[in-house]
Amino acid sequence: MLDSDDLLTQAHALDAADPLRDFRDRFVPLDGGDVVAYFDGNSLGRPALATAERMDRFIRGQWGQRLIRGWFDGWFDWPGQLGDRLGRVALGADPGQVVVADSTTVLLYKLARAAVDARPGRREIVLDTDNFPTDRYVLEGIAAERGLRLRWIDTDPAAGVTAEQVTRAVGPDTALVVFSHVAYRSGYIADAEAITRTAHDAGALVLWDLSHAVGCVPVHLDAWNADFAVGCTYKYLNGGPGSPAFGYVNQRLQDHVRQPIQGWMGHRDPLAMGPGYQPSPGIRGMISGTPPILAMLPLLTGLDMLEEAGMDAVRAKSLRLTDYALELAGAWLLGHDVRLASPRSPECRGGHITLCRNDFREINDELWQRGVLPDFRAPDGIRIGLAPLSTGFRDVHRGLSVLAELVARR
Known part of the structure; x- marks a missing residue:
């Protein structure tokens, strides 16, 4: 030594x-x-350092001079454009599957609700006892809303959930399994590909929380055949306090799931302002309200550095x-x-x-x-x-x- x-x-x-x-x-x-x-x-x-410069330029230029015209200069499209770039640089996801919007908690709720509704007749959500509190709290709320049961996997806080534990927990009544790719307490990396395959063999959908992985640990959502994923951008992506989260919905599911928070930005024609909600096709249907444009700027800098490195x-x-x-x-x-x-x-x-x-x-x-x-x-x-x-x-x-x-x- x-x-x-x-x-x-x-x-x-x-x-x-x-x-x-x-x-x-x-x-x-x-x-x-x-x-x-x-x-x-x-x-x-x-x-x-580049974040401060980028925000100053944006405030004095695009926002300061273009004003409301900025939405028609492209701000409407930022959630999908940043999502596509994040998918390419850090998530192993093809275009049209990632959107930047909301907080991790809100996106987790939207995607988990969409998932359990896409498995009617199945009554269980599988999760682990040491997952991040938000994940557990949100799923407890969804179970209460939808009359579902939670099936808990007891995990060692010094480790994390394993494919063998998941195999024993899932079955014909499992609608959804939700785990973190990197455990927030121990840093343990779950075998996402094996766990996803195990859940699919049981007919269940899988939602991965990537908050402690993205920007530090390689992620391969498409290769895993993942169904859904969420994560924050203020850790290794340097997006800043309260920066928007991201959500992933696999292309094969986008025409079959519907998220529960029906806001104007997720409408097929946001500016029509007409009666009745018609969801936008594709990943844009996962958006609800106005995109947090200013809060997306630091993420652009973070992605610049991550892609260069x-x-x-x-x-x-x-x-x-x-x-x-x-x-x-x-x-x-x-x-x-x-x-x-x-x-x-x-x-x-x-x-x-x-x-x-x-x-x-x-x-x-x-x-x-x-x-x-x-x-x-x-x-x-x-x-x-x-x-x-x-x-x-x-x-x-x-x-x-x-x-x-x-x-x-x-």
Whole structure:
């Protein structure tokens, strides 16, 4: 095992060899502030310098000068255009299947409702006990609305749902299964292709939550033969707080499902303003209200950087970052009442690792006071979220050395 000096030397060498190192200079700098290390890119990505410039140009130009004419300059089409680009760059989805709109919660509701209504006579939704709270809450509400049952899979919080568990849970009464591709707590990557195939064999539809995967872990929705997917854009895509979510509906389902929130923007002719709702064909039928145009601008910058870097290179750096974090944790933390609650195997690990100890709630508060910003997940986990484009290896060393110091004091 390397000593502390060797570990710091290793960080310098990894930074020097990093093919994506120049991207770190494209974010609003932390110099002069109180941040020592930012470990929460899996909750909120950092803003890019180009985002501020893009928003200023848009406000002074398109909005400021074109005014209402901007809608006829193309704003109406942004949800589908950004969706197509996101599908190509990060989701493995052909055009016409992804739309950018709403929040993750709203899109999750719309797609899950559409899915269960497309399986009349089937009475169960399968989900896991450790999925993100929004997913569980929304599905509880849909089950109550539609008179359905929830079938829970008990998952290990240090891991995630497996294809074998799904095989045992689904059956002829299953309408829909909903899981996260990357578990929000542990970072475990589910075998999406195998789980989707298992659900389809039972005649069920599948909805994937990609919030902790998109922009960090390669996603292949079309190759998986996925039915539906949702995800946020404010984590690894750097869309900013409250940035719009995305929804995916496989082309083969678009003529057979109907979402429940019938708004004017999802109408076949939004400007007709006539009586009666006629859903727009294709993915546009998943839209409800006015697209959040201003909030889409940072996503454009995030997609620019992600496309330039390439998903394979982003994934490779993500694994190097988490490998290095695991090496530091092994040298400084594990064995001091700290345990790892994430997969060690690279192919099963997303973009963050979780470390647990019974006093980590208090230690997380101390970390924030010292300028190290991870996040805490009850009951005892600190997540180390390492965004590949904005995080360097010396950042990892600085932040985890502070955590090690606080643990040693106790």
